[in-house]
Amino acid sequence: MAEAMVDLSAPRRHSGPLCTPRARRRYWLILTLLIVLAAVFGFGLLAWNNPMPVGSDGFWRIAERRMNALIAMAIVAWCQGIATVSFQTVVNNRIITPSIMGFESLYRAVQTSAVYFLGVAGLVSLRGVTQFSIQVVIMVLLALGLYGWLLSGRYANLQVMLLVGIVIGGGLGSVSTFMQRLLTPSEFDVLSARLFGNVSNADASYYPVAIPLCVVAGILLWLKSTRLNVLALGKETATNLGLNHRRELMQVLFLVSILMAVSTALVGPMTFLGFLVATLTYQLADTYDHRRIFPMVILVAFVVLSGAYFVMRNIFSAQGVVSIIIELVGGTLFLIVILRKGRL
Numbered sequence: 001m002a003e004a005m006v007d008l009s010a011p012r013r014h015s016g017p018l019c020t021p022r023a024r025r026r027y028w029l030i031l032t033l034l035i036v037l038a039a040v041f042g043f044g045l046l047a048w049n050n051p052m053p054v055g056s057d058g059f060w061r062i063a064e065r066r067m068n069a070l071i072a073m074a075i076v077a078w079c080q081g082i083a084t085v086s087f088q089t090v091v092n093n094r095i096i097t098p099s100i101m102g103f104e105s106l107y108r109a110v111q112t113s114a115v116y117f118l119g120v121a122g123l124v125s126l127r128g129v130t131q132f133s134i135q136v137v138i139m140v141l142l143a144l145g146l147y148g149w150l151l152s153g154r155y156a157n158l159q160v161m162l163l164v165g166i167v168i169g170g171g172l173g174s175v176s177t178f179m180q181r182l183l184t185p186s187e188f189d190v191l192s193a194r195l196f197g198n199v200s201n202a203d204a205s206y207y208p209v210a211i212p213l214c215v216v217a218g219i220l221l222w223l224k225s226t227r228l229n230v231l232a233l234g235k236e237t238a239t240n241l242g243l244n245h246r247r248e249l250m251q252v253l254f255l256v257s258i259l260m261a262v263s264t265a266l267v268g269p270m271t272f273l274g275f276l277v278a279t280l281t282y283q284l285a286d287t288y289d290h291r292r293i294f295p296m297v298i299l300v301a302f303v304v305l306s307g308a309y310f311v312m313r314n315i316f317s318a319q320g321v322v323s324i325i326i327e328l329v330g331g332t333l334f335l336i337v338i339l340r341k342g343r344l
Helices: 021-047 057-090 103-118 120-125 129-150 158-181 185-195 204-223 225-231 235-240 245-267 273-285 290-314 319-341
Strands: none
Touching (some): 021 273, 057 204, 057 225, 057 273, 103 158, 103 185, 120 185, 129 158, 204 290, 225 290, 235 245, 273 319, 290 319
């Protein structure tokens, strides 16, 4: 009888993404801290060095001008965070990112071609809601064509798709480099400012198109959280559990391509941002559940972006190099992870 008695003093456990009270407390504590940091950096970008008294009409007029950059950061954080986590889940690899599919190379090719064929006026002609929408559509169609071709038929293979994406990205990069060498110094100088990811590249007129696309794609991926949890177990396991692996894979990659196309067309390439914030989120969240990973990765991405811009703008007066710093830190972290794992 004594052996059958339950020890009520022992800590209760249950199955799930956060099995212990300590794990749940840790998750919500980190999430709350990220929300506070996001609010502090966001308000700091609006109020720091604002010459008008807080709350006055002049203060809000100046803050409104700065709000465009803050909205761009939120869009990029939403897109890069959700897209990277979803992509790494379906390919079962936490090192590669959606950038491997050549979105950044296509963006550079489009921008370089505009200057090469039309001169500096070509960059001006690329600005506008219609041109922004065309760039997004081209990127998504390229991704869909690649997915449909390489994930169908007898020899459908995800690894082959990734390798072809690398080759296409490298080819577009080579073409862009060739055209850049033929530009005049003044044209190349103007083009270089557009080839680095920067929130100042974003135009407020793009938001009515970019925000709905991001929200819809992000919500659809969040609704697929439980299926992403299953896809993370691998193709064979997911199929045995009743999922149509190819259909789910195509749907996730389509939504990821929308998020990446919007982010790249809006602010330019940020190759290692997604990898950086996804790696940090996996360490902080310490769970497999995408319903909990998605909110945290968005907050981590926004804190990284807004914090970097706040520090570089208000302390070092060098906000133009933020993307370079992020790429440097992200690239260094990528090398560290590669060296620790010893494989891709």
